[in-house]
Amino acid sequence: MARWQEGAAGRLQGAALRLYAERGYEQTTVAEIASEVGLTARTFFRYFADKREVLFAGSAQLRDGMAAAVAGAPATAGPMAAVSAGLEASLAFLGGDHAHSSARHSVITANAELRERELIKMASLAEAMAEALCRRGVPAADASLAAEAGTVVFRVAFEQWVTGPPDASLPDLMHATLARLTEVTAPR
Template identity: 70%
Template structure:
């Protein structure tokens, strides 16, 4: 992370990182699948939290309500370290390669949410739409939170954003 911030992601070689840690490049690749992954390790926790929180919602709830609960859970985890989040976000946004990885992680989370919803009896397309919408809210809210003051509450931002999504997608379709 320090190296990525100092010289930029592309200017940092794996050999740099490894030797900074007193290791060899080969060892780096034993711990991280590729050069990008080092910034995304730990996202399994997030995915687990989403899946688990989704499983805890009563099956009678509307799909989007279930997604809202899952979003609350992710906000809980994601909203802990504002400083770190901001730094990480700035590195990721500066590099297309990293944005790609970020997007596919999001998509993976969305796919998991959709699967969770389908298991609860939600039709496939509705499940996909609800889950992807959840991912949209997560992205937009997180971005706003990261740019804002350090003491803001990510969960509150999420809830606001979700409300706005409902308003925006509803407007003109009554």
């Protein structure tokens, strides 16, 4: 989910994703990933803790970027407007490479351990945004509701993007999904 990186880390990420897609995640070793791009396992471990984390590089930056945007929203913004600013900020981290994001999504959905790691990542995004809302003076329950609802929008829009045509606009999907959430949760 990290923006494509130049250099060794980026090449290792690309090779890992390619091998996971071709051979399966379980069947691929760190040594194979490294040798695919002319590097050693030792070099791999300079950049990534293990073969799972190569798929989650950049998660901390994404989380911190979203939380910073929530914190930096205008003082007049309500909780959901501040969370929208967080979603807006996520686009800088995510929207770049449809083929990469789409391949990553396929690898993750095919493996229970990776789906769990992705859930944990989503929970950490929600938690970071909820904490940022609390520091803005939003009561804890409202902060959780807004941050988690925002994370649901993030996840649903992102999934539509990666499983859809490459020319679809992630910002448009994010805005449409946010509007749809309001629609779906409206009293009737």
